[in-house]
Structure formats: structure tokens, C-alpha cells
Amino acid sequence: MRLLLLLLLQPLPDTAVTAPDTGKVDIVYYGARLVRFLAREERVVLLDSAWVRYRDMSVYADSITYDIRRHTLSAVRKTSAGESALVRFRTATEQVTGTELHYNVDTRRGMMRHARSQVENGWISAREVWLVRERVLNALNADYTTCDLPHPHYAFFGPRVKLFMDDVAIAEPVILRLGRIPVLPAPFWLVPVASRRKSGLMPFKVGSATDQGYYAKGISYYWVLNDYADITFLADIMTRRGVQFRTEGIYIVNPYSRGSVQGSYIREFWNPANPDLVRYSFNLSTASKITPLTDLDIQAELISDTAYAPDYAEDRLDWLKQEVYSYGALTHRFRGLGRANLRAERHTYYMRHYDYQLLPAASISFNTRTLPLGWNITPSAGFSRRLEKSDSAGTDTLRAQRLTPSLSFNLTSPSYPIGTIEISDRLNFSDSRRSYRNAPLSHTQTLSHELGLGTSQKLIGIFNTSEAVSWNWTDNLTDTLPPEPGLTFSLGSGFSLFRVFSTRALNLAGILHTVSPNLQFYYEPKITPSGVFGRPDLLHPDITTLQFFLRNGFQAKRATTKEKFDLGTVNFSTGYDLRQHRLSPVYATISTRPLLLIPKTDSGPVRRRFDLNLDGNLGFRPESLRLSDDYQLLTSFSWTALRTDTIRHQENGLELRLNHTLGKNLNMLTGSVSFSFAGWRLGLNSIGYNFTRRQLTDYSITLWRDLHCWEALGTVSGLGKQWRWDFEVRIKKLPDVRFGKSLFRTFLP
Structure with a gap:
């Protein structure tokens, strides 16, 4: 029996590497400079640089005693000549140091005295730590601090603490100490000590303010809903206002959805100036991909009054906040067809007493389609309903509604010897109703049409030329006046010249100067309103101008890295009115x-x-x-x-x-x-x-x-x-x- 025991406990050489056969028997590995076998007592004593490994657990100490019969080990430190060798207990995920360790290998339970362990963002030390089950510790007279000094500047002290490793520490009660001086007590507290997000109570602040009285702000609970979302519930108690409830939530589910929500509410029971005043705010921001082809974006703001944010917010930017803006946009892409957009919008300017809404605004744009002879067409349509309210005297003085449907398309030709031809056409209808206080309703309907034709060429590989003609007319359907037509011709030409200035100054390889002159001619003949098109007089212009542009660009190149970077631009422009003979x-x-x-x-x-x-x-x-x-x-x-x-x-x-x-x-x-x-x-x-x-x-x-x-x-x-x-x-x-x-x-x- 003794021979078998000695064979089982025979230490391995330091250079040996043997994997334990955990499928058949658990092997305890150990080593030290001096090993003593106490066969009668069935104990092994390891002295001087002792270590023991069992499964994923390791113990390092000056001396370790292993009881073979009880499957327990004890480790203590040795202090001599001013040097201390602490006991180190290590697993795959944690490490604890202390002065004394007792551990049962079978039950995986144990205790350590004067223990210290590093957790997320800090350290926990205790007079005694008991391992009651895997990854769960009970601590007596424990401290938590983020200070890495031997004598920390501060610590959260708890006589009784339960620590869930990589999770949370629960203390009953807890006392914040500066040095060894107790400063702030609490009946209990939850301190997150995890590397990942964990639910728990958060610290709050107390104080006083002239308008709010004594307060406790930020009494909060942080709740991790899952790996993608969390929410924080907060309460602010103010003796001169009441209790303000707040919530802040955020979720991120990449690449499908992400967003945040904030809200607050207070009923000022204790406000002597205006008791029972209800005040609130709400903010929502979300961007979601409902389907692979559908996107939803929402941004919403709501506030009870303009003074709410300055009265309670600590962010200085809120002092200037005098407007709120909200919108919702739904976009869907139709495979092979196009894209549809639906949008609702509201913008309120409190200082201007002005508010407008788009309820709704919709548009659809079709994909480019190829027509016979190589032409391409891109049609689109839109509709918007705009509501406006304006008040400059403290009461509603103006209400307006404008309905605006529109149709448009763009035609593009293949490349011809004269260049690519582009044709655009847009038809708009507007129905506007405006009502003033103590005034009759004003109703206006307008129909407008815009048609454009343009082309461009590159002559002899140098000159970029363009020609365009546009025709438009606007008809007020609620009066008897004829439509107002307009006709515009334009010509343009330009080119670019380049020159490289060689220089070695400032470690440069050279500077590139690009000069691009451009000349534009605009001609609008007089048109006498008559019918739909009117009667244009092409020989008598209403507007005829020349526009001249000179663009200069400078780019440098470094000699060592060959990096190119833009130094800047210098541009000039002017015009000449050929009709009035005046230089702009x-x-x-x-x-x-x-x-x-x-x-x-x-x-x-x-x-x-x-x-x-x-x-x-x-x-x-x-x-x-x-x-x-x-x-x-x-x-x-x-x-x-x-x-x-x-x-x-x-x-x-x-x-x-x-x-x-x-x-x-x-x-x-x-x-x-x-x-x-x-x-x-x-x-x-x-x-x-x-x-x-x-x-x-x-x-x-x-x-x-x-x-x-x-x-x-x-x-x-x-x-x-x-x-x-x-x-x-x-x-x-x-x-x-x-x-x-x-x-x-x-x-x-």
C-alpha cells in the first residue's frame, strides 16, 4: 500500500510535460525544492517554491501540505528577512493572492485569509474569502477599489460581500471610505465587476440648489436586457420640485437596427410658484432595416415647454435649445423597378412662434429604362402636404396648407457626333390655402411646367462646350390672367491648362498649377403672354449676359513619400450685361x-x-x-x-x-x-x-x-x-x- 502510494505521489521532473488523463483518473501534479512524504499521516509536504496543479487549478506558495486521504491542501506564506511570499491561487479565469489557503480538491471549496484579487477595473481584498461554489465567493470585511497603490486612496467597504466572479459584487451594507475614514454609508449596493455589461444599481449624487432644494439625483438601475440592448431607469428627488423620472435606453443589432430613446417626466408637487405643473421630454432615434429592401429611420423630439431643458439639464447646449425637430422616413426598394419614399416631418421654432409639418411627403423614383435607339429614361413622381402655423403676437394668426404633386422624367441619348443629348421635363401643381385671424380664407392653385434640352461636346480633345435651352411657364388657375412663360438659351465653353513648377524647397518634388477659364452666354428673349406658349420675340432680348469664370487649383507632391495634397484654389468670376452695357x-x-x-x-x-x-x-x-x-x-x-x-x-x-x-x-x-x-x-x-x-x-x-x-x-x-x-x-x-x-x-x- 505504501509502495503504491509513493508511486502515485512520485513528483514529475521539471522538464516533463505530461497531459493528465482526465477520462480515467484525476492526477495531482506538484513540485518543490524539498518534498517530504509522511506516509503514516498520508500527507505530502512541499517546501520552498512549492506548487500544485489539479485540473485547471494551480497553487503557488512557500509551503504546501496535501492530505491524500481527505483530498485537501493547505498553503501558507513564509515571512523572513523582510521578504514575503504570498499564496497564489489560480484558475483559468481568476487569480487570488493571500497569506493562507485551505482547499478541498473534491468539493472545489475553500477559504483564503487576507486575500486580494483583480477584477474588472479594480481590486477586491478581504480578511477572509470563502469559495462556496464555482465562481461564487463570500467575503468578510472586504474592500473594492480602482486604486493600485499599496494603501489605496479610497475603497468601498462591506462587512459581508457576495462576489459573483466576472459578474457583480453585492455588499450589505457598504461604506465609502477615504483612506480609513468612513464618508458615505448605504444599506446595500451592487457593484458590477464584469468585463461585460451587467445589470445593477449605479452611484448617485446628493446636494442642494437654490431652485431645487436638497436633492438626490441619478438614483438609477442599469438593466441589461440582452447582448444587444440595455435600459437605465433613473429618479431625481428634489425637495422643492418633486420626483423626476427618467429613462435612457439603447439597442444595437448590427447591421439590422440601432437606436436610442430618452424620456423624462415630473409633476412638480412641491413647486411653490406653480404647484402640480406637469413637464416632460421625449427623444427617439432609430435606424432599422426592416427587410433587406426596406429601411425605416425615425427621429422624434417632444418637450412640454421651452424652459424645461434649461431648468433641469446640466448640458450647456440645452441652454440654447429653442426648437424641436422630428421626422420619420420609410424607404423601400423594388427590385428591377425603383425606390419609394414616405416621409413625415415636423419642425417647431419656439422663438419665432412658427411650426411646419410635412404630413405626408411621398416620392417614387423608377430605375433607368432603356428605350429604342439607345435612349434612357428615368421617371419620378412626388407628393407633399405641408401644414404651417405662424404667430407673432401670442395667438394663432396664420394657418396654411399646401398640396404639391409633381411628375418628372429625364431622357438621355446615346453618344452622337454632336454629343450626348439630355432632356428633362417637370410638371408641378400647387394647391395653397391660407387663413388669417379675422380674415377670409385665401385659396390659390398654380400649375407650372419646366422643359429643358441640353448637350455637350469635347472639341479637338481640349475645349468642353455645352448648349442648352429651357422653357417654363406658370399659370395661376384661380385668376383670369394668362400663363407666364419663360425661354432661356445658354452656351458654354471652357478648357484646362496645366503646368508643373519644379522645386525642392520644403522637401517637395513639385507643384502642379491648373488653370481653367470658362465662358457662359445666357439669352432670354421677351415673351408676350398669349395662350400656353406665349409669343417670343427672339430678336429683342429681355436678359442677355456673359459670365466669365477663372479657376486656379494648386497641388503639391512630397519628394520622399510621393504623397499628393491640395494646397488650395483661387477663383475669379464676373459678368457683363450686353443689354445694359454694364460690367458685374x-x-x-x-x-x-x-x-x-x-x-x-x-x-x-x-x-x-x-x-x-x-x-x-x-x-x-x-x-x-x-x-x-x-x-x-x-x-x-x-x-x-x-x-x-x-x-x-x-x-x-x-x-x-x-x-x-x-x-x-x-x-x-x-x-x-x-x-x-x-x-x-x-x-x-x-x-x-x-x-x-x-x-x-x-x-x-x-x-x-x-x-x-x-x-x-x-x-x-x-x-x-x-x-x-x-x-x-x-x-x-x-x-x-x-x-x-x-x-x-x-x-x-
Whole structure:
């Protein structure tokens, strides 16, 4: 018996690699520098760098004792000369370290003292941890923290904790401690510790506000419905308003559907100014592929009043929200036939007291069909019903409805010696009804028709020419006046010239300059209304003009990488009225990014980028020899100079963004700048200054400090004459756990 026992327990050489035959017998592998066999006690004692492997479980310790009869092992650490060797218990998915371990191999249960284990985004440590069943732990006097220091800055402490590995930790009760100082208790809490999304309670914040009183905001439960959707239920309790209920949901089922929904509701029971006031908001956004050929897009917004968002929202953008927009669009593609669209839309402008609806708008476009002789036709049809309401005095003063059906088609010929011929035809009908307060109903019906014919050629491979003629007429069916016809002829010609300037400056291989002059001629004869077509007088023009365009494009090529990039364009345009013998204003436009010539540094820990965009237009009036008033120059500049400290995981440097708009009665500067150094970041997140009015329009200043696992944030922001300030200290990996101005508002202004 003893011989058999010794054979079974004979340790394998360190270099041996033997796969356990789990189908017949479970083998326990072990090793150490010193192995002692206690045959009478049926125990094996492993000393000095001991290890044991059984199935997917491994134990490493200074000394391990294995009881063969009871199938239990015990491991302890040894402390000597100031060095500690912790017991490590490892499975395929978890690792726990501690000072003492007792484990039953058969039942797979055990306990460890002074245990510590890393979970998603943090660490859990406890005085005792009991493995009650696979992947389920009971812990006594446990701490959870995301701080990796030996003495964490903070921890969530629970006398009794049940931990479901890669799932959730349940503590009864739980206390947030800063260092060893208890700060905030709760009767129980659920802390997600999973690498995947898990349902559970989320942290909330408490504080006070002048208009809301004492509050607890963000009391929430996060519910994971499945792998594709989740929803969060929230409640905000305010002593001067009431209880606001909110919900936020999101779903992603790629590639078939994705969307989100947000809603809120409050009945202000405790509002002394207006008790029992009901306020709500609703937002829905979804994009779905109902079938492989059918798409549905919906965006819906609904709000009870314009003041609801500024009163409750913490997002600064909502301060300016004075309109809501909703639409729904259904698109279906018919194989071999075409596409149909059905759309409903509503847009409300609260400040303008204006609202319009498209209810509905429909269109169908057919696929291109080939006709005899190689011609192609593309027909389409549409219909819209537009409803409008406008009010400038506080009551409804205008209601309007316009029905607009339309038919159109495009004909395209094959390539002829004279070029490709294109024919377009469109027929529109409009039925408009408008009613004003204390005024009779106004009813108008209009029929319009547009017919166009055009062709284009490339002569001798250089000149691009085009010819077109269009005829249109409009008839007001509710009056006795004849239709208003119109006839337009146009001719156009242009070409392009290229030249390469060789240069080695700035590491360039050359610059390509493309110049494209273009000349357009427009002629509209006088037409006397008569019948459907009227009587055109081709020899007496009503409008006859020449339009001239000169386009310049610049492209550069780097010598090393052979990369081509556009430097910009400079364009000129003018016109001449042949009938009145008057030269139109000369307009010049420029669009360029000159700093692209400077190579960027974006490798390793260093990032240096410069960018400058210039977009402008300018007009010159020949008759007065003065510049026109409709000039504008848009300038955008960005500069990034950052160096990443890979040891401290910090970025040091400067980031600058500036935008300037210059025009008639307009001189506006907006931008942002941030400076980071040694764990500090000072940012002017946004600033706007109107030089014309000499007024600061808005600003937002942030001071951020890295506190290892914490971060401190202070902000001062203003919009117009309104301003606010705030500060908070929050956990980096748990940003919902924060302490800020709202918590201490009783003592602060």
C-alpha cells in the first residue's frame, strides 16, 4: 500500500510535460525544492517554491501540505528577512493572492485569509474569502477599489460581500471610505465587476440648489436586457420640485437596427410658484432595416415647454435649445423597378412662434429604362402636404396648407457626333390655402411646367462646350390672367491648362498649377403672354449676359513619400450685361491650407501638428472702383504640441484652436486652448468674442488635476450675462462617484 502510494505521489521532473488523463483518473501534479512524504499521516509536504496543479487549478506558495486521504491542501506564506511570499491561487479565469489557503480538491471549496484579487477595473481584498461554489465567493470585511497603490486612496467597504466572479459584487451594507475614514454609508449596493455589461444599481449624487432644494439625483438601475440592448431607469428627488423620472435606453443589432430613446417626466408637487405643473421630454432615434429592401429611420423630439431643458439639464447646449425637430422616413426598394419614399416631418421654432409639418411627403423614383435607339429614361413622381402655423403676437394668426404633386422624367441619348443629348421635363401643381385671424380664407392653385434640352461636346480633345435651352411657364388657375412663360438659351465653353513648377524647397518634388477659364452666354428673349406658349420675340432680348469664370487649383507632391495634397484654389468670376452695357462686380474666392507644406511630427511620444485654413471671398465694383460690402474671410488655425510620458501615462504640452470670421458688420473670434504639465491641465474650452459689439459672448474655463485614481475638476462658464461655476472630485474609473459643489452648497455661494 505504501509502495503504491509513493508511486502515485512520485513528483514529475521539471522538464516533463505530461497531459493528465482526465477520462480515467484525476492526477495531482506538484513540485518543490524539498518534498517530504509522511506516509503514516498520508500527507505530502512541499517546501520552498512549492506548487500544485489539479485540473485547471494551480497553487503557488512557500509551503504546501496535501492530505491524500481527505483530498485537501493547505498553503501558507513564509515571512523572513523582510521578504514575503504570498499564496497564489489560480484558475483559468481568476487569480487570488493571500497569506493562507485551505482547499478541498473534491468539493472545489475553500477559504483564503487576507486575500486580494483583480477584477474588472479594480481590486477586491478581504480578511477572509470563502469559495462556496464555482465562481461564487463570500467575503468578510472586504474592500473594492480602482486604486493600485499599496494603501489605496479610497475603497468601498462591506462587512459581508457576495462576489459573483466576472459578474457583480453585492455588499450589505457598504461604506465609502477615504483612506480609513468612513464618508458615505448605504444599506446595500451592487457593484458590477464584469468585463461585460451587467445589470445593477449605479452611484448617485446628493446636494442642494437654490431652485431645487436638497436633492438626490441619478438614483438609477442599469438593466441589461440582452447582448444587444440595455435600459437605465433613473429618479431625481428634489425637495422643492418633486420626483423626476427618467429613462435612457439603447439597442444595437448590427447591421439590422440601432437606436436610442430618452424620456423624462415630473409633476412638480412641491413647486411653490406653480404647484402640480406637469413637464416632460421625449427623444427617439432609430435606424432599422426592416427587410433587406426596406429601411425605416425615425427621429422624434417632444418637450412640454421651452424652459424645461434649461431648468433641469446640466448640458450647456440645452441652454440654447429653442426648437424641436422630428421626422420619420420609410424607404423601400423594388427590385428591377425603383425606390419609394414616405416621409413625415415636423419642425417647431419656439422663438419665432412658427411650426411646419410635412404630413405626408411621398416620392417614387423608377430605375433607368432603356428605350429604342439607345435612349434612357428615368421617371419620378412626388407628393407633399405641408401644414404651417405662424404667430407673432401670442395667438394663432396664420394657418396654411399646401398640396404639391409633381411628375418628372429625364431622357438621355446615346453618344452622337454632336454629343450626348439630355432632356428633362417637370410638371408641378400647387394647391395653397391660407387663413388669417379675422380674415377670409385665401385659396390659390398654380400649375407650372419646366422643359429643358441640353448637350455637350469635347472639341479637338481640349475645349468642353455645352448648349442648352429651357422653357417654363406658370399659370395661376384661380385668376383670369394668362400663363407666364419663360425661354432661356445658354452656351458654354471652357478648357484646362496645366503646368508643373519644379522645386525642392520644403522637401517637395513639385507643384502642379491648373488653370481653367470658362465662358457662359445666357439669352432670354421677351415673351408676350398669349395662350400656353406665349409669343417670343427672339430678336429683342429681355436678359442677355456673359459670365466669365477663372479657376486656379494648386497641388503639391512630397519628394520622399510621393504623397499628393491640395494646397488650395483661387477663383475669379464676373459678368457683363450686353443689354445694359454694364460690367458685374468681380468676385474672388480663395480656399487654402498653406501649412500643409510643413511636415508634421506624429510618431512615438511626440505629436506636432500645424494647420491653417483660409476661406474668403471678395467683390470689386467696377462702376464705383470700390470693394463690395459682401466680403467674408473665415480663418481656422490649430496647433498641437504634445509629448506623452509613457511612464506616468500623462500628456504634456499645448493645444490651440482658433476660428475667426470677418465680414460686413461681423467680426467674431471663437476658439479653445489647453496647457498640460505634470498632472495639471488648464483649459479655455471655449471662448467667443464679438469685436463689432466689443462683447464677450461665451466662455468656459477648466482646471484639471490628476490625483492618481482620482481627478479634480473646476469650471467657470458663461453665456451672455449668465455665468456659473462648479468643482468636483471624482474617481477616474467610476466617474459617477463624485464630490462637488452641489454637496457643499449649504456652505458655498
